[in-house]
Amino acid sequence: MATSAMTTMAPTSTWETKVLAKQQGAREKIPKEWFLPASLMQALKMPIAKHQNRVIDMDIPRKSGILTERELEITENYTVEELLSKLKSGHLSSLEVTVAFSKRAAMAQQLLSCLTETYFSEAQERARFLDDERAQGRIVGPLHGLPISIKDSFQVVGSAATIGFVSFMDNAVSDRNSALVDILLELGAVVYVKTNIPQTMMTADSHNNIFGRTLNPHNTSLTAGGSSGGEGALVAFRGSPLGSIRIPALCCGTYGFKPSASRVPFGGQASPVREGQSFFLPTAGPLANDLQALDVLCRSVMSARPALYDSTALDIPWRDLPKATPTKLRIGVLSEDPFLPLHPPVKRAVAEAVKLLEAQGHSIHTIPHLAAYMADSVALSLAFFGIDDAHPDHIAEGGEPPVPSVKQAGEAFAAISTPFLDDCANLTGISRLLALNIKREAIAEEWREMWKEQKLDAVIGPAAQHTAVPHDTFGLPPYTLLLNLLDASLHSSPR
Template sequence: MSSNGVTVSWQERAANKRQDCANKIPEEWKIPAQLLAELEAPVLDKKNDLIRGQTIRKSGILTDRELSITEDYQVVDLISALADGSLTAVEVKLAYSKRAALAQQLVACLTETMFDEAHERALFLDDLRAQGKLAGPLHGLPISIKDNFNYKGVDSTIGMICFLDDKAPEHSPLVNILLDLGAVIYVKTNVPQTMMTTDSHNNVFDRTLNPWNTTLGPGGSSGGEGALIALRGSPLGVGTDIGGSIRIPAHCCGLYGFRPSAQRIPNGGMRGCNTSGMKFVLSCAGPLSTDLNGIEKFFKSVFETRPARLDSTVLDIPWREVPVKSKLRIGVVPESSIFPLHPPVRRVLTEAVRLLEAQGHEIIQLTEEECRIVESNEIGWALFGLDQGSKKFLESTGEPPVSAMHYLMKQAGKLIGFYKQTVPDTTDLDPLHKLALLNTHRAELREAYRKIWLHHDLDICIAPPAQTTAVPHDTFGLAPYTTVTNVLDYPSCIIPFGEVGPEDANESFTLTDTQLGAEYDFENLQGAPCSIQLFTPNMRDEECLQIAKQIDECLKSKK
């Protein structure tokens, strides 16, 4: 790219953008050099637990009240306190802005900061409340958004050089809705290059680290959201999910994350790196937070606005209230022989099932043949591969693919190239007939799952969230246990449960030549969060969330 007749390399453009972002953090919010020096360096390669180590508290930058605001309040508590005046929008915005800035300095989770604009909005909201009015059900609530959401006057680079210096002319519809509901949008968060890997690393903003262990990735593609919320730099964030991009960061960072059915939450007006019109697996927007009540509040508030009026990507389906069932029929998705589970993931899933059965719920063990995890991933990755738009965007500026892209493509190529178990080879077909064949097999898969649900009379399924917990950077690869629900378009929820502990120390794990996955290193993974995944059929989002709350309470009571 040329600037005033001078050619500027992609490296210089990226460095300038990072410096511009750093300059927006006030000096008084900068972490003391002495504290940074206490971290094991380099942080990318040395195990630093920023959460249990209370690094943000040790910075001394947050007041006691700001620490309380960011640590002691869940979403619904914040909303209540903002509504009754015990907290002001300005002080809540300031507390979360400062904490987000601290998180950025530690784990590189942000892409854009709108601190000044958020301050003006908070002042407006406090003035409104002084008049006895509230802006809406989310009055004063700080919400972070993934970088692909457009915010007027701010870049949406999605970690790609070609989208630098291209400020959004208007907000995405969901951003407008959240503002109408009273929210304060104050930061945007980091993503992987192309938003298709599970490692949030790109050439513009560099690599987001996992605050539980800086040698591990936070997941992706909503990895900046995961890392920020785990450090309590946001009470609730909005990500997107096309193969696990909400759920994998929630899993890796010890959070709740909900992937709704596509076309229920506004997903239009966003930056993407796909070719226009080439949408074969629908992406969807959804929340990540530290509890399910906040996620429920998000959904109910957004649905109250009739979002289909503002975004043509949304179906006009209102939120339903569903009854609580005292006894659930729960299908258990088994471990795939091609995608074996790390010992802690297997142990946590087994323990969750045991606790649910002990509470009187009926457990139905599904078979590997029924669940067809490998086939669903073959279909998903074959569909993803039909669009080469991201490759063209990268080539337009000469920036190279990051290492996670190489690893992912190698894993996906091995899956499609060597594990064609039920999906016919489409290599020699023209694109139209290839798409038709893949859509036919996806329809057959969806019909098979409908029959599973009917045959077993299921209320919900419990499944592994991934093969692994968070793993070392650039080694996560595929996300087989989340991709299946994207191909099916089933709503899915991540519930944090347990961590890698001493009981996993002596468990062996070896990949064979016919298996895909990451290696298992207990010493490095010890302390990493674990979770379970729940899902229900398409458009039964309300049931999925209601049952998830029920199961979460059951697991909490028995921890």
């Protein structure tokens, strides 16, 4: 564990004793020969979360001597498609690729606290099996031999899915995999680590009292995002070729794709909310260092007929655009809500994207009434989240305190007041739920009408008001909430 980024404490209570035991167990699962030399750790400015350590620029994997030149090449020089091609041809073995990314993941953990569970020994055993299959002329699937990291909420047989709650540490270890994990294994992948998330999974800071705070490898004083911040940090550090989206992709400078709900199976995960809720359907999607990798993962998973593994998944294969697709598109722009101004780098990026699209001959159209959309989506999201009080209950049951970002999010929610929220405050039970659903349907209908009137093919806009910010300061993500409310498919690009 990266003790510099972890919560360090003397055990003064039951929950702290549990956490220390969990952290020690996780540390012991990292092979001793994969620990970074003290000289490299001492080169970091401490406390690490408060200083601008640009870990990626420090070239620690090469300086450590832990990775061979071939392992550095494997983890740094190939796209996912190139790795898969070399695995299929036998130019690379699954074992050497798995060991290479496992070593790098272990380094990332020591520096960034991005992991929750590791399966290094099991992953190497799985890789040997896949290499034996290939040697006999059998390719298990389109992801044959590729190591893939997954978010902590996914269940993996034999390990826990605490999702950052101390109270969940008493839950039994998983006796079955989440649907997506089973699909990845059947496609030939190697699952080797799970990654860190926020306490409650409802903030943009991947920080909890069990696994500590995940740090951004580009600048450790900035957030790695959430709720998949561990994935963002690990992929950016090149400790994983492919993981799981949007805010972590924005913060960590990777590509990400959020499909609409139920396209990638989400069933069988540990959840921070009570069962039976379907206000906002959660989604899973890929995060990677190259754009084509997103297509590889989505095409492979959706072609495996995920509805056979998960009753909530749609049985729709990945679709290629027909050749007759218009070469000139009508593109809407979420330019800027004046009440939610964009920071200069984000505003500049949107303007540059518009300029490039116009230069290609595409037609650009500003989305009308943006401020109204934003205000309504924030109010509605807060009203929906307010229905379920499971998050504070989970925290209280574990005897732990809320982490700063969770406490600040609660205060931000309480400070927002709109006529719609005021009206909802007077409603209870089914009446309140019906009012929320009616409002959401009204926003979706307005968006549909706008899309039709503008004859749009796509919409571009900011993933957030700003880029990565200091820890615990991300605040509400209104541009994200609007598109979540609409269950839109979204792509996040670093350039």
